[in-house]
Amino acid sequence: MTDAPSPPVPVWVIESAQPGGCGPAHALAGRLGCSFRRLRETAFVEGESPTPGLVLTAGFSAGMAGLSLHRKLKVPVVHCCGIRSVALAGSRVFDEVILSGWHVSKRKSRRVFPVLGPLSVVSPALYERAERLWRERLEHLPRPRIAVWLETGWSDSVADAMLAARQIELSMRLFGGSVMVTIGEGVLTAFANAFAEGLGSCIKLVWRHGEPDDNPGLGFTACADAVIIYGTRVSVLVEAAASVLPLFLGHVPGRFGGYNSLARVLLERGNARIFDSDFSPWPREALDETGRAAAFIRQRFGL
Numbered sequence: 001m002t003d004a005p006s007p008p009v010p011v012w013v014i015e016s017a018q019p020g021g022c023g024p025a026h027a028l029a030g031r032l033g034c035s036f037r038r039l040r041e042t043a044f045v046e047g048e049s050p051t052p053g054l055v056l057t058a059g060f061s062a063g064m065a066g067l068s069l070h071r072k073l074k075v076p077v078v079h080c081c082g083i084r085s086v087a088l089a090g091s092r093v094f095d096e097v098i099l100s101g102w103h104v105s106k107r108k109s110r111r112v113f114p115v116l117g118p119l120s121v122v123s124p125a126l127y128e129r130a131e132r133l134w135r136e137r138l139e140h141l142p143r144p145r146i147a148v149w150l151e152t153g154w155s156d157s158v159a160d161a162m163l164a165a166r167q168i169e170l171s172m173r174l175f176g177g178s179v180m181v182t183i184g185e186g187v188l189t190a191f192a193n194a195f196a197e198g199l200g201s202c203i204k205l206v207w208r209h210g211e212p213d214d215n216p217g218l219g220f221t222a223c224a225d226a227v228i229i230y231g232t233r234v235s236v237l238v239e240a241a242a243s244v245l246p247l248f249l250g251h252v253p254g255r256f257g258g259y260n261s262l263a264r265v266l267l268e269r270g271n272a273r274i275f276d277s278d279f280s281p282w283p284r285e286a287l288d289e290t291g292r293a294a295a296f297i298r299q300r301f302g303l
Contacts, residue, residue, distance in 0.1 A: 010303060011036035012052045014066055016059025024080035024100065024119040025058040031123065031294035032303055039065075051075055054301050067093060076301055080119060087112050096300060098293050102261035113296055115289035117262050122239040124286045127222045134219035142203060144177040144279055147224035149217060149240060150195055151184040151231020153259070154251045158194040164230060164250055165198025171277045178203035180220035184231065185209040221245065226279040232259040241266060241287035248275035 013036050015023040022030075029036040037052070051073050057066035058080040066077040076095040081087050087099040091111035099114045138145070146168065155161070168179060179202050183192045187209070196206050207216050218239070221227050227240050230250035237259055240247055249272055253263040266272040271284050297303065 009037040009050070010034040010053045012055045012069075013038045014040075014055065014057045014062040016062040022121055023058045024098070025056040025062070027119040027121045027290055028078075028080060028098065028294060028297070029056050030121055031290050032298060033294075034303055053303060054078065054297070056080065063090070063094070070095075078297060078301075082118065096297070098297075100289075102258055103265060113293060115293050116265065116287070117238045117241075117289060118234060119290045119293065120235065120238045120242065121290070122218065122242045123288055123291055124242060124244060127218065127243050130218045130222035134216070134223050138180070138205075138219070138223045141178040141180070141205070142176060144175055144225040145223060146172070146177065146179050146279060147217075147221040147227040147245075148179060148181045148250075149184065149221075149227070149229045149231065149236050150181060150187055150192065151229070151233045151236055152186040153232030153257075154230055156188060156191060158190055161191045161194040162198040165195045166200070167275070167277060168228070169198065169200045169202050171279065172202045174277075175279060177225075178205075180204070180216075180224060181206045182215065182217040182220055183208040184233065184236065187231075226281070228275050232257060234259045234262060237262055237266075238287065241271060244284075244286050246279060246281040247272045247284070248279075249273070250275050 011029050011032060011034060013025045013029045015025050052075055055066045055069055055075055055077045057063045057077060063079050066079065069075055070077045078096045078098060079090050079094040080098045081090065082100040084099060084101065087097045088109060090097045091109060097112045099112050100118050101114060104114045104116050172179065179199060181204060192208060221240060221243050224245060226246040226248065227243060228248045228250050229237060229240055249263055252274060253260040263272065271287060
């Protein structure tokens with residue numbers, strides 16, 4: 001008796017310089033609702049593996065590998081990139097290009113699907129799962145619960161950290177509740193200490209990057225009633241915006257940089273507000289551009 005051939009994997013993912021991380025093609029593949037296979041090399045697949053229904057690529061060398069598979073296997077290729085000129089050039093050779101940018105242009109280009117911000121694995125559904133996992137662990141904290149993401153880039157001043165934390169403390173005195181703080185990589189120890197000290201008598205949980213437990217940021221946010229971001233990491237802004245919570249920025253965005261551009265767009269769309277001591281919610285939609293792109297790809301290629 002011979003072994004039955006392995007069933008085809010609907011999607012292959014090839015990314016440049018992503019040996020262990022999750023790049024845009026991987027993030028998109030995870031939202032397609034089907035199994036996928038990650039590849040580092042493509043030469044060995046000829047004649048050994050069933051042909052996939054779609055190849056997702058990100059990065060120059062991965063894009064070239066994807067085009068090679070397109071020629072050999074006659075399989076459609078979708079390329080993920082963040083530069084408009086590259087996307088327009090790629091639209092001539094790829095079956096579709098997912099263009100991540102700080103603005104979604106209203107002008108439509110053939111074979112270019114624009115999304116706001118980088119593609120992310122974090123989604124409203126992921127927050128729902130995180131809430132179920134963290135619900136019992138955080139149920140002792142009184143509401144309203146405020147999730148705070150403290151990241152680098154907005155200030156290195158200890159005085160600024162103390163002032164920001166005291167603003168939260170004053171609000172907590174008015175509304176009651178508790179604070180859950182996630183301190184990210186690169187935040188100076190003195191800055192983090194000043195922020196924690198400035199929270200004063202607040203009921204709080206504080207996690208710092210480098211502590212033995214896994215980063216609880218998603219769990220904290222999933223079980224919170226509002227979220228405040230201090231810092232300029234684009235990935236954190238995108239992840240927080242994927243929740244359905246009131247999203248506040250702890251500081252006014254600056255003039256330059258991807259975070260600032262994306263933050264200004266979210267403020268203009270009413271998807272975020274500057275924190276001014278009030279945690280009251282307002283109607284806002286969760287930012288789920290990866291889900292929107294995945295729905296388009298499923299329909300476009302019949303997955």
